[in-house]
Amino acid sequence: MKTGIEGLIRENILALEPYTCARQEFSGTDATLLDANESPYDTGFNRYPDPFQRELKRAVARVKGLDESRLVLGNGSDELIDMLVRVTCEPGRDNMIVFSPSYAMYGVCGRVNGVETRVLDLDEGFEPRWDALLDNADEHTRLIFLCSPNNPTGNRWSLERTRELAGRFNGWLVVDEAYMDFAEEGASAVSLLADCPRVVVLQTLSKAWGMAGLRVGICIADPALVAYLNRVKPPYNIGSLTQRAAIEALADEDTFHARVRQIVGERERLFRAFSRMAIFSAVYPSEANFILVQCAHHESLRGYLAANGIIIRGRHIPPLLAGGLRVSVGTPGENDRLLTLLEQWKRP
Numbered sequence: 001m002k003t004g005i006e007g008l009i010r011e012n013i014l015a016l017e018p019y020t021c022a023r024q025e026f027s028g029t030d031a032t033l034l035d036a037n038e039s040p041y042d043t044g045f046n047r048y049p050d051p052f053q054r055e056l057k058r059a060v061a062r063v064k065g066l067d068e069s070r071l072v073l074g075n076g077s078d079e080l081i082d083m084l085v086r087v088t089c090e091p092g093r094d095n096m097i098v099f100s101p102s103y104a105m106y107g108v109c110g111r112v113n114g115v116e117t118r119v120l121d122l123d124e125g126f127e128p129r130w131d132a133l134l135d136n137a138d139e140h141t142r143l144i145f146l147c148s149p150n151n152p153t154g155n156r157w158s159l160e161r162t163r164e165l166a167g168r169f170n171g172w173l174v175v176d177e178a179y180m181d182f183a184e185e186g187a188s189a190v191s192l193l194a195d196c197p198r199v200v201v202l203q204t205l206s207k208a209w210g211m212a213g214l215r216v217g218i219c220i221a222d223p224a225l226v227a228y229l230n231r232v233k234p235p236y237n238i239g240s241l242t243q244r245a246a247i248e249a250l251a252d253e254d255t256f257h258a259r260v261r262q263i264v265g266e267r268e269r270l271f272r273a274f275s276r277m278a279i280f281s282a283v284y285p286s287e288a289n290f291i292l293v294q295c296a297h298h299e300s301l302r303g304y305l306a307a308n309g310i311i312i313r314g315r316h317i318p319p320l321l322a323g324g325l326r327v328s329v330g331t332p333g334e335n336d337r338l339l340t341l342l343e344q345w346k347r348p
């Protein structure tokens, strides 16, 4: 039986001879490239992108204050969630733990990969039941997916309880921080990585960085796990145009901070306005860029807004979230329009 990190990696990945590209052996800039069956004619895109995403990783590492050896970049964090399942779980034998309500893709990736997915309900405060959590785990539990701030509830999960769980759980504890840029500073589980090699943090350029259309997800993990993830990563998973645009965006941190401030300010304005509206039976504080509300006539409200050109997300997840609706924070003008429509709505 394998111990340490190797004991938590799927056997076929441990044995895998990864795909290699001839260009890995060359680091200069002035070569005649006859290795990859590309077109020799310069279209701007006739060459495959850098499979190691070196320049983009440098930019991410600089902005996040991290070492590049801890990074794996994915075609969105959705690709990284799938890679984590594939690298760590043996289908038909291992299992993983996810929560409800939370981001649904963890469970989808588990099921697609034939990995038993154990779904635990959050408590009334929308946090995992930390003390009882590991009662649902066994020696084949390879992954637990935490989401902080959680989608769709918007609350952050305790970093202290996360640290404590990491000390007790002999598997990979994945903390998805897609929305962490909108939360309080210093709340990230990245601070746990130095002491807890089995903690894995996911972040993304899709939310606060405003680049959902580019598809860049960031996995921050122990370099040993990074090496295994890189074995299964398709070499060209991030296109050249995406790499270039992301590097450019990451160079403008002032715009990033200004937009985050604006969204957080608008989130608080929406929260105050929603809280005064009798149509909602609950309005939840959020540390993300969306707000969760509950409304008895949720279907009717969603239909009314859609008929008026505003799409919000239905999150009716009983028993905890009956009539749940998730509203993303828009521009001040979009939010004004939403508030006006809500005030004019005639309940059925």
Ligand SMILES: Cc1ncc(COP(=O)(O)O)c(C=O)c1O
Binding pocket: 075, 076, 077, 078, 079, 103, 147, 151, 176, 178, 179, 203, 204, 205, 206, 212, 215, 216, 217
């Ligand atoms: C919690 C959470 N994680 C990950 C993602 C996916 O992010 P990406 O665009 O990086 O694939 C989302 C998207 O909504 C999300 O809510």
